[in-house]
Amino acid sequence: MRRRLAGISLLGVLTLTAAACGSGGDAQPADGPVTITMWTRAATQAQSERLVEAYNSSHENQVKLTVIPTDNYQPRIAAAAGARQLPDVFAADVIFVPNYTSQGLFLDITDRIAALPFKDGLAPSHMKLGTLDGRQYTLPHTLDLSLWFWNKDLYEQAGLDPERGPKTLREFAEHATTIQEKLGGDGKVHGTFFGGNCGGCYVFTFWPSVWAAGGQVMNPEGTTSLNDQPAMLEVFKIWRELYEKKVTGPTAREEQGPTWTGFFPKGEIGVMPMPSTMLGLMPQEMEIGVAPIAGPDGGESTFVGGDSIGVSATTRNADAAWEFLSWTVSDEAQVEVMAKNKDVVARTDLAGNKYAAEDPRVVLMNQMVGKGQTPYALRFGQTFNDPQGPWLRLAREAMFGDASKAPQLNADVTKSLQQ
Template sequence: MRSRGLRALAVTAAALLVTAVAACGGDDPAAPGASGTAGVDDGAQLTLWTRAATESVSKAYADAYNKTHKNKVTVTSYPNEEYPAKLASAAGAKALPDLFGADVVFAAQYASQGLWTDLTERLAASGLKDKVSPGHLNAGTWEGKNYAVPHTVDMSVMLYNKDLYTKAGLDPEKGPTSLKEFAEHARKIDKLGGDVNGTYFGGNCGGCVEFTFWPSVWGAGGDVLDAKGENAKVDSKEMADVFALYRALYDEGVAAPASKDEAGPTWLGALQSGKIGIAPGPSVWLGLIEEKGVKMGVAPISGPDGGDSTFIGGDAIGVGATSTKAAQAWDFLLWTMSEEAQVEIIAKNKGVPIRTDLASNKYSSADPRIVLINSLVAKGKTPYAKNFNASFNDPQSPWLQTVRGALFGDAAKSLTDGNTAITKSLQQG
């Protein structure tokens, strides 16, 4: 299976990097500024890789940085499901980018494999270690050393189109308070007809479904994994109920037809079109959707009968272990963590700052939707599993097969068989 191949490739890549970093790593004393802890801005051309879900934020950082610095950062994004394989291939070829971000749930894996440069001394000297998202830092720590810093803090929420709510006779200031009510709202909006659809979801994207469906399971009192991340619990009644609701919306034509094949890259665009009534998605999309002139409301993701939760995610980012421009790459990372970047790029655009000391700022306090998003942190979860990628996010993962079956095939059998296959995957290696 491809998932096994990815794990083998990643292990091989890590072994290769031991010599690769020694030969050309960013801590080469000959590199300008590399022996210190400060960043260097000397006109270096830097490459940054990101997954599609974080592309917009990464480019916003890069664009602003490029306007005020000699160094120039070029961002390249890859489809969410293909990204881990792309990184593993680059590591094996000793050709990692200068910087690369990753879903925070994979940060420990990449740190343990040596794919990022050790940032411990630089982070300590920056004075920011106690001011940025501790969950992200913890995820990017291996054997007491820091290999990654927060890039985005994201949570899953319900995003709804206020204009379509009004046209459908719904109150644009009141989002759904349960998943069943979400379905009712979506059905009413779908009746507007034309090219309007009630809802949208990533039906061919394991990560998308985790991020948006799992909070409903948690909200209903269920769970997806055991505490150690070694046993799956996807065959629960709570999970079955959530899948059944989304499946009904698709079968009825309330969910846009493209939902079946959505693998991640065009997920945001669907909501930016202004033709989707309500859909669960990343909180960081609020500002990106409104940039297109679409007025949005925000509500928590709930269980079928209530009970709010959220998937606390986002991305961590570090310096590629084979980069020869570690000091310059660090200059960019330092700037992204600055108050200027966090307030004027993230908070201004309805995002959640990675800085805990900037959670309350001139933009968040003025927008009750942001206050709501920030309040969900206490109710959310970030799942942990050593073999998370192979079990859940890889295109060949048993989770994606389970998702496809639960939404478009034999639902009961898919959840039962999927639970067995996912547990087996979680316990490998």
């Protein structure tokens, strides 16, 4: 996520390969069971491993999974594409899928998707970013939503209603401040927390408040930044006040991302934005509430993140690869593998499945898939995720420095998007 996608050679050849394959036919049909290769980044390792294990235990064809460190993933894909050594299928952060589709790394699977009886239920944001010129190249693989988690025990200790989470960002700030004032005396408990030196953390947790308020952070083409507009500036202002009042904990300003979700499970944070995938990883004894992220005065939204997955343009096992991919979004996989482990399902028509129905928090998360957004920009990584990029400079100035510089710094964000 921190490196520019670069160094891919032979992309013209890859594009021709994808076009020649159309919607995907095996270059060499197999006579017997096929073992296909799959790559995923470490950030979605747990979900990928569960899917592969379940598939391998019930199918003749098999999947050999390779998990690659997240920071090394983009360079590894670039090198493999240049050497024409991509695996049969590979997942990618949904934000970067437009880069891969535009460079011909995925096989066109439009016709195969069209034949799925549940095609209209596939996560809309993921499907949108996997579409290029009206053709579809990927399916949702894992979904990770940004939500507000609150610790019910800390709420009760602070005199707040443990069954009622915040409905607005201003109320979020009030709750966090109350917890800090009532329980933060020993320095172990803090009202809230955020990744103050992490560009990706800001977009994942702050942007939904802008969307909930009816604002936008970019134009639809992903070429103009709107992060100097009133909706974004108001969100920054509320969070900055929390930091200045020492409600956010002493390490928030330096937090670069790797540990930003680590404090809440320890019972040290009252309320904070968290990834939905963390719900299934929380201590069983911890009582946790979950709410949509709201704007300053209401509304609700979420950043629909996670990974999409596609068949590589150079595969020689397109049919076997599609068999696996289509199975991963089937009722069996989505309910018995994903939902059973409290993961968000990749299909809106399965939002109220039997496992989700047992936990209203999971039902809420599944419902938010159709309400959230996934921003589109071909230069998203360089602009918003790169620690040396212009977005992090804007965010840190707005949070910790001279907020009046936002228009000037926003121009730098737009310049980066348009390069």
